[in-house]
Amino acid sequence: MLTIADIAKKAGVAKSTVSRYLNNGSISEDTKKKIEQIMNDTGYSPNAFAQSLKAKKTNIIGTIVPRLDSYATSRTLIGIDEQLREQNFQMLVSNTSQNLEREIDNIYTLAKQKVAGIILLATQITDEHLEAFTQVEVPVLLVGQQHEKVYSLIHNDFEAAYHLGKYVLSKGHRKIAYLGVSQQDIAVGINRKEGFQKAVSEISCDVQYYEAGFNISSSLEIVPTIIDEFNPSIIVCATDNLAIGAMKAAYSKGMDVPKDISVTGFGGYEVTEMMHPGVTTVKFFYKEAGVIAAKKVLRLIRGDDTERLTLSNFELIERESVDKK
Amino acid sequence: MLTIADIAKKAGVAKSTVSRYLNNGSISEDTKKKIEQIMNDTGYSPNAFAQSLKAKKTNIIGTIVPRLDSYATSRTLIGIDEQLREQNFQMLVSNTSQNLEREIDNIYTLAKQKVAGIILLATQITDEHLEAFTQVEVPVLLVGQQHEKVYSLIHNDFEAAYHLGKYVLSKGHRKIAYLGVSQQDIAVGINRKEGFQKAVSEISCDVQYYEAGFNISSSLEIVPTIIDEFNPSIIVCATDNLAIGAMKAAYSKGMDVPKDISVTGFGGYEVTEMMHPGVTTVKFFYKEAGVIAAKKVLRLIRGDDTERLTLSNFELIERESVDKK
DNA sequence: CTGAAAGCGCTTACAG
DNA sequence: CTGAAAGCGCTTACAG
Secondary structure, X not given: OOOHHHHHHHHOOXXXXXXXXXXXXXXXXHHHHHHHHHHHHHOOOOOHHHHHHHHOOOOEEXXXXXXXXXXXXXXXXXXXXXXXXXXXXXXXEEEOOOOHHHHHHHHHHHXXXXXXXXXXXXXXXXXXXHHHHHHOOOOEEEEOOOEOOEEEEXXXXXXXXXXXXXXXXXXXXXXXXXXXXXXXXXXXHHHHHHHHHHHXXXXXXXXXXXXXXXXXXXXXXXXXXXXXXXXXXXXXXXXXXXXXXXXXXXXXXXXXOOOOOEEEOOEOOOHHHHOOOOOEEEEEOHHHHXXXXXXXXXXXXXXXXXOOEEEEOEXXXXXXXXXXX | OOOHHHHHHHHOOOHHHHHHHHOOOOOOHHHHHHHHHHHHHHOOOOOHHHHHHHHOOOOEEEEEEOOOOXXXXXXXXXXXXXXXXXOOOEEEEEEOOOOHHHHHHHHHHHHHOOOOEXXXXXXXXXXXXXXXXXXXXXXXXXXXXXXXXXXXXXXXXXXXXXXXXXXXXXXXXXXXXXXXXXXXXXXXXXXXXXXXXXXXXXXXXXXXXXXXXXXXXXXXXXXXXXHHHHOOOEEEEOOHHHHHHHHHHHXXXXXXXXXXXXXXXXXXXXXXXHOOXXXXXXXXXXXXXXXXXXXXXXXXHHOOOOOOEEEEXXXXXXXXXXXXX
């Protein structure tokens, strides 16, 4: 393994000069060429530990995720990773298994590891979060949730839900069950619901609101009751998983989707396309959001200015799970 | 941020003594207690960069994955991460986006980063791989593929496929399409196929073999042709994704699964349960395999002996996508 | 533009 | 069992 001293000797200069070359300090064209030559010949690359020890920072971006086995998470990570790699940064992912406490811990741990920045795929922001953000002197970017005190990148949940609501109404549905999630989750629990509410408020119709957990089995449980008690013509679900569970539940009751009941999802998971019937849903661009997120932390790190809140786009995807009434 | 010098001063000992405490060298009960006390009071934790620079190794396990957005990958990573965390090791994941060259590069890069070990979620092992394994002086564990020269953990593809084949036959199917993948992939392309072949060789029946890529759309393309030309009573797919595509394709042709044609998957992805009908498949225990993998590299690192090849278990899950003939 | 020197926070022979 | 010193591979004022 070559060190900076080896390069310096070969080039006939001092270590500091080589270091300057590496850190784009001012050096003459001549020495620059000489060093460049040797770098190429030897394939030297600096020892990251030594760099970090001295410079007290790294080119690592810590990414904290609530879970690894989610389509949204995976795709977002791919986007982050790609962009970071391009800029010679490295992604370090830290999984919290939906444990909020571990999320807080991770913020401190990553900071201690001297990461250059932190991207948090957030579910909710507590006071402990805010405390941690101010304690650590590392730029933090929220993805998926927003908070006025922190730089955030969110999917346009409100607009998307409004859009989807209008679409559902345009299909003639007037007896609608909305299956949402806990309001602790601002983006999914509140923004989506409110966007939808705005849409249905603009026309006279019968809407009932229900709440489930985040997993498929949770909607599998509640949907039969919804059908028995309310018998809607459509179930609008706050996530694709909920929609998948709803469809499964409908089938179990011997109903056909969309003939007997329509269903919509939210998120645009790949699997919604592969189901039968395909699930009408709002698609978010997770990978693209990841790319934007990476660019945004990098700006934060470099001190370039960037907007407080960035909105990522959406697209309504019409498939077969919604019937015209 | 406290350094080892601060602790030493507070404890009235030399830095080397504190270092010995940290690295369980021999020190007296007395000084041990004193230092322990101060550690607790101050919440000191050593600078990982300095440690790595000196000790020339880390407590990081590099994990190379071909893709991030796969159920198998995600679940395996979760298992690895959990186990590593428990043992005070850290997981660094590196995504190659199915680029073999990047896979090789990553082996060298991780080694240069002084990771303590490497776990490779492998797809195929080339000579360049073997070359890299011997070059780097870091323990390497293969997961999902085996090679006689490398420590490996695989799912029991052959047995599982044999088992599934017997099951299909027991359901009365005698005109069977097997939809496999490239034989470059030993585990999925060869072992599964051969296990299945062994099963069908034990009884007289009509079997045709086909090959697709790894994604849903690939089977979506080929399955209509299979149905038109061969018209099997069942399509046995080498992966769940292929099965999902096959079902979608069947529906598109106006056929009902399982009434008109049966389908089986392989892998036990969560979504197979949520489809309608549920997909009969072989389930692998990815997360558990991840845990075992982590334990295994740790043994390798510590020089404890461990078996060359470890087999992870499977379970046949009967659902509704297979009809009795 | 360039070099010599100090120092980042650890670990590890070497003596005692 | 313990301490003083050297050194891991870099970076960064400080002089020139």
